[in-house]
Amino acid sequence: MTVVMTDTVVFDTGVKGRGLRTTKDLCAGEVVLAEPSFAAVVFDSLSQQVCHSCFRRQANLHRCAQCKFAHYCDRTCQTACWDEHKQECGAIKKNGKAPNENVRLAARVLWRIQKDTGIVSDSQLTSVDQLEDHVADMPADNLKELKIDVHKYLDYCPNTRHGVEYISHIFGIINCNGFTLSDQRGQQAVGVGLFPNLCLVNHDCWPNCAVILNHGNQSALNATFHSKRRVELRALGKIAENEELTVGYVDFLNVSTDRQRALKHQYHFDCTCKSCSKNLKDDLMMAAKETEGNKPSDELVKEVQELSLECLAKVEAARTAGDFHEVVKLCRECLDKQEPVLADTHLYQLRMLSAASEVLSYLKFFSEAAEYSRRMVEGYMKLYHPNNAQLGMATMRAGVTHWHAGLIEVGHGMICKAYAILMITHGPNHSITKDLESMRMQTEMEQRIFKQNECVYHSMREAALQNKSMGMMAEAVSVEDNVKALFHKQ
Numbered sequence: 001m002t003v004v005m006t007d008t009v010v011f012d013t014g015v016k017g018r019g020l021r022t023t024k025d026l027c028a029g030e031v032v033l034a035e036p037s038f039a040a041v042v043f044d045s046l047s048q049q050v051c052h053s054c055f056r057r058q059a060n061l062h063r064c065a066q067c068k069f070a071h072y073c074d075r076t077c078q079t080a081c082w083d084e085h086k087q088e089c090g091a092i093k094k095n096g097k098a099p100n101e102n103v104r105l106a107a108r109v110l111w112r113i114q115k116d117t118g119i120v121s122d123s124q125l126t127s128v129d130q131l132e133d134h135v136a137d138m139p140a141d142n143l144k145e146l147k148i149d150v151h152k153y154l155d156y157c158p159n160t161r162h163g164v165e166y167i168s169h170i171f172g173i174i175n176c177n178g179f180t181l182s183d184q185r186g187q188q189a190v191g192v193g194l195f196p197n198l199c200l201v202n203h204d205c206w207p208n209c210a211v212i213l214n215h216g217n218q219s220a221l222n223a224t225f226h227s228k229r230r231v232e233l234r235a236l237g238k239i240a241e242n243e244e245l246t247v248g249y250v251d252f253l254n255v256s257t258d259r260q261r262a263l264k265h266q267y268h269f270d271c272t273c274k275s276c277s278k279n280l281k282d283d284l285m286m287a288a289k290e291t292e293g294n295k296p297s298d299e300l301v302k303e304v305q306e307l308s309l310e311c312l313a314k315v316e317a318a319r320t321a322g323d324f325h326e327v328v329k330l331c332r333e334c335l336d337k338q339e340p341v342l343a344d345t346h347l348y349q350l351r352m353l354s355a356a357s358e359v360l361s362y363l364k365f366f367s368e369a370a371e372y373s374r375r376m377v378e379g380y381m382k383l384y385h386p387n388n389a390q391l392g393m394a395t396m397r398a399g400v401t402h403w404h405a406g407l408i409e410v411g412h413g414m415i416c417k418a419y420a421i422l423m424i425t426h427g428p429n430h431s432i433t434k435d436l437e438s439m440r441m442q443t444e445m446e447q448r449i450f451k452q453n454e455c456v457y458h459s460m461r462e463a464a465l466q467n468k469s470m471g472m473m474a475e476a477v478s479v480e481d482n483v484k485a486l487f488h489k490q
Helices: 075-080 082-095 101-116 140-156 164-177 256-267 298-320 324-338 347-362 366-383 389-404 408-425 431-452 454-465 473-480
Strands: 008-012 018-022 031-036 039-042 179-182 189-194 209-214 230-235
Touching (some): 082 101, 101 140, 164 189, 179 209, 298 324, 347 366, 347 389, 366 389, 366 408, 389 431
16 A cells, blocks of 8 residues: 655644644645545445446446446455455345445455554554544434444344444544545545544645545556555645644635535534635625626625525426426526626526536537536636636536537636646646646647638538548648647537
8 A cells, every 4th residue: 555645744723623734845736645535335336337346337337247236447446445445245145235335345444454454554554443432422323223233233243243333433424524436537435434634634624625536547457566446636726734634624705604504514513714714705695786886785685696596406406307498598507697686706607607617518509608618617717716616517518518509719728727627636647637738739729720720620521520521621630730639529
């Protein structure tokens, strides 16, 4: 197990308990620590669509012949994961089915503690079982669910050496320390894992670090050289020596009271960071539109906000049901009412713009989607930290939408902005950054053709969209002989 640490130490923060701080100055994009998971599992709902070893989502996975539950890319992935899966494999086979993801993760944690103890590396700063469980702070409903999971675990692992209290402790640790794992493109949450060193990093609503899942090299033919799934803690800007390292446990794009409520519910602490204490940017997130010094009445703002909340609930229901044309209809109607009343940074308008641009892109209405995504990103830029990973991803998606809409100059500009952010938050070797670099190079080539001759560009684009052969393509390619194909088929 390889854990990379660059001059960080554990210290007592006082009210917040243990924390991590740096013992040297850090630069933007610098990796502060990289850590493989102590244990991790794929979500129940995606168990047949995501590799249980590398957590890549793809078609035609190979099923474990013994338990018939675990799925893998190939034999290399299966071999790399065998140490983690072998006891699970026997337990599932014996029970006839796999338990839920919480029970499976707790079992993997307890099996590893029994085999390797709670510390598996000299660089691990704390034992897994020394992490906070907050079982005593759980509300009655959560405590009831925990007890049910403990009983399910005992059915799953009847020969366990651990007592109920210790098992409950592990479930509590998972509940408030589990880290959501995404697929290789960062597009979907696919599992959950436990990372002991990462658990020591405290929350701040305006953090100085970002946590990124980096799967590393999963292409090695020999399982010995197969990179383990790991997280990287990366500096978002300059961090001074002895400064505490912080990350955001919840999305900043909520007013401070909502963030505090979410943190109290999930992590059992009262957030007193500067952003919450001073309600920073709350006014922007709930602002009314001002035109030539005039603002709509408080009554009208309240009415539109209530309508927006109702509409957002309907949008979510329609999207869940797969009725995407209904989603578009609801979004258009709501945005028409929001536009003259709510500011471009208002949360409800930004959420509606996000839903509209996403669904319209899916339906290939790229021109309309591009306009909504542009407005969304402009609002995000006034609210998020300039190097926020979610801002970078949103800007990338908006750039791609403009590119698909034929708005090559704006699209290329957005892709370049996204690339600058993700180089800091994800680093140059992340698969998302590599994909974005390819897009950046391609849109740059297309932009050159556009500036040389707009008519030629649009003719080529139209032919590419219709998948026609183009005699003029050879001439265009000669401008940049290393570019083999200037347009993707959409």
